Amino acid sequence: MADPFRLTVLQALTTVIEGVNPDAGFQHDLRGSVFRGRSVYGDNDPLPMVSILEHPDPPVPADTQSDNPMATREWHLLVQGFTKDDMVHPSDASYRLKAEVETVLSAERTREGGRNPLGLGSVTRRNGSQVLEMSIGVGTVRPSDEHPSYFGFFWLPLRLRLVEKLDDPYS
Numbered sequence: 001m002a003d004p005f006r007l008t009v010l011q012a013l014t015t016v017i018e019g020v021n022p023d024a025g026f027q028h029d030l031r032g033s034v035f036r037g038r039s040v041y042g043d044n045d046p047l048p049m050v051s052i053l054e055h056p057d058p059p060v061p062a063d064t065q066s067d068n069p070m071a072t073r074e075w076h077l078l079v080q081g082f083t084k085d086d087m088v089h090p091s092d093a094s095y096r097l098k099a100e101v102e103t104v105l106s107a108e109r110t111r112e113g114g115r116n117p118l119g120l121g122s123v124t125r126r127n128g129s130q131v132l133e134m135s136i137g138v139g140t141v142r143p144s145d146e147h148p149s150y151f152g153f154f155w156l157p158l159r160l161r162l163v164e165k166l167d168d169p170y171s
Contacts (some may be wrong), residue, residue, distance in 0.1 A: 004023040004169045005129035006075070009160065010036045010052055012118040017079070020100045028097050041082065047151060048097050050081045055157065062163050069167040072132070079105075079156040082166055090143035098139055101156060107132045118161075128171030133161040
């Protein structure tokens with residue numbers, strides 16, 4: 001069975017962020033360390049790591065015509081990355097990881113002239129749901145408040161503009 005379109009988008013984002021690795025010229029290696037929908041972490045989790053979460057305050061949906069199953073909607077996500085702290089400069093590692101994640105996301109945002117973000121845009125998906133646009137927010141870097149010597153983190157907001165086929169979320 002196929003996955004719902006939004007899960008397909010999250011899977012594509014996971015693959016893109018896992019592109020942060022030394023084979024691609026990056027300092028960090030996120031292969032196998034990018035998670036979807038995960039907000040609880042423990043001492044045995046890999047560092048660095050990234051989690052992709054839906055923003056806790058979704059935007060108010062726009063009205064759609066009742067006879068049209070297609071709707072254009074905004075979907076707000078948070079990319080949260082975790083790094084080991086540097087005791088002298090606690091946020092440095094998080095700034096470096098955030099920059100690398102922004103680099104791979106920016107390349108996807110402009111794929112094929114911006115017409116095919118994540119490989120799910122109008123170029124490859126002419127019928128059904130598609131990603132129209134991806135915007136990358138400013139982001140925030142913080143040292144850990146709970147474990148000052150354990151890890152630092154960043155939040156990076158993403159806004160996706162989607163066309164969704166409401167009567168077929170798997171399209």
